[in-house]
Amino acid sequence: MATTPRKTTRPAPRTRATKTDRNALMKSRLKILSAWTEADPFDDGQVLRFTRRFPGNTDKYTYVAIRAGGAWFLSKGRGKAEPIEWDDLLAEHLVVASTVEVAAQWQQLF
DSSP states (O other): OOOOOOOOOOOOOOOOOOHHHHHHHHHHHHHHHHHHHSSOOOOTTOEEEEEEOOTTOOOOEEEEEEEETTEEEEOOSSSOOOEEOHHHHIIIIITTOSEEEEOOOOOOOO
């Protein structure tokens, strides 16, 4: 008894951004980042969330950074939070991040 092969639907292939799209994106990011290199534009209590990958790894990692006492503190590992200067946060993480978001609103829980 012959069987009929079943049709399978495959997801549409992901389209890659064109070189022009990538260049436009990089230019817009550089414009924002260059404004940030002058000085830290954030106040104590502000929170940033960013996602990035590390070289040789395809996994995405999401971090939160909070500014307190004029320094930044990252959510990473279980050890003691060490302060990081704005220039280092920018150079080591934000420049290579795929997304950077600023917490704009707080919701009171109680």
